[in-house]
Amino acid sequence: MDVNKILNDVKIGNMSIEDAEEQLKKLPYEDLGYAKLDHHRKIRQGFAEVIFCQSKTDEHLVQIYEDLYKQDREVFGTRASEHQYECVKNIIPEIQYDRVSRILKYENKEKVRKGCIVICTGGTADIPVAEEAAQTAEFFGNHVERLYDVGVAGVHRLLSNMDTLRKGNCVVAVAGMEGALASVVAGLVEKPVIAVPTSVGYGANFGGMSALLTMINSCANGISVVNIDNGYGAGYISSQINRLAIQTN
Structure with missing residues (x-):
């Protein structure tokens, strides 16, 4: 979550105060019951939360990917299987899977490295x-x-x-x-x-x-x-x- 962007969007009129409040309610984390997504991590540490895919149930993994993707428009997971890739692809068609590293991700293509x-x-x-x-x-x-x-x-x-x-x-x-x-x-x-x-x-x-x-x-x-x-x-x-x-x- 980019708090600066949210505040700037409110300032210039691209986002309502109500919508901003709704997003900020997810800080410091979003409780899904079985998982607590740390949306605050990028603010604290500079890097967003990463998903360790191995051993997660299909239902949990898909929900976590969907929530993190909606929040940041980027999502990154390690130790993913082919089966998990197919599951996540149903909700995020543009998700990318690398069979060598077993990375399952979607990232901003214009990112400067x-x-x-x-x-x-x-x-x-x-x-x-x-x-x-x-x-x-x-x-x-x-x-x-x-x-x-x-x-x-x-x-x-x-x-x-x-x-x-x-x-x-x-x-x-x-x-x-x-x-x-x-x-x-x-x-x-x-x-x-x-x-x-x-x-x-x-x-x-x-x-x-x-x-x-x-x-x-x-x-x-x-x-x-x-x-x-x-x-x-x-x-x-x-x-x-x-x-x-x-x-x-």
């Missing part, structure tokens, strides 16, 4: 998690540069892209197996590195635990680590860092 976040992966198997991070950051208004399949098994691939790597106000390093990519990247750049361990790997990877422990125990400086496969978390915090960098400049 600022600054720069670089997102890199160890291998192509890490791309679904990286795309969750990239599309989250893009939805929140950030320019994203992608560097995929530049892992330590062929580190020359990373080194040949140093100009791109150094453009970012921060770097998101997504890797499974042993997760060494984040340490290598952090040793090459002066910007914060957000490490994302993925569950990609053979048995001793333990579903991403080996990559997580490598990243937590890195001797390189300037690394923060999110949970296993948490592309959304990395996309969010990288958006915060990029926004601060833009404000500083």
Whole structure:
């Protein structure tokens, strides 16, 4: 909810006081009984509430999407299935679904994306998690540069892209197996590195635990680590860092 826009619309006569009052009644949240939609979040934190689609019932998911879409004319959800996409498409025909990242969204096509976040992966198997991070950051208004399949098994691939790597106000390093990519990247750049361990790997990877422990125990400086496969978390915090960098400049 854009309170400034509501107040300005009232001021110039595009909205009645009664309509404005009706919209503002939804602050700080809208109680649907089974869910409390946090319309106030964008005002408090700068980014609107995001839907975690996994495990939600069809009825609940559809109602949440419909309400958030009506409120902001934009809506963003993670970990959505094909079935959930079909359900939501019935009420929001223009909804977009990306099968790689499992993002289910509708966004303003004229959105201006600022600054720069670089997102890199160890291998192509890490791309679904990286795309969750990239599309989250893009939805929140950030320019994203992608560097995929530049892992330590062929580190020359990373080194040949140093100009791109150094453009970012921060770097998101997504890797499974042993997760060494984040340490290598952090040793090459002066910007914060957000490490994302993925569950990609053979048995001793333990579903991403080996990559997580490598990243937590890195001797390189300037690394923060999110949970296993948490592309959304990395996309969010990288958006915060990029926004601060833009404000500083």
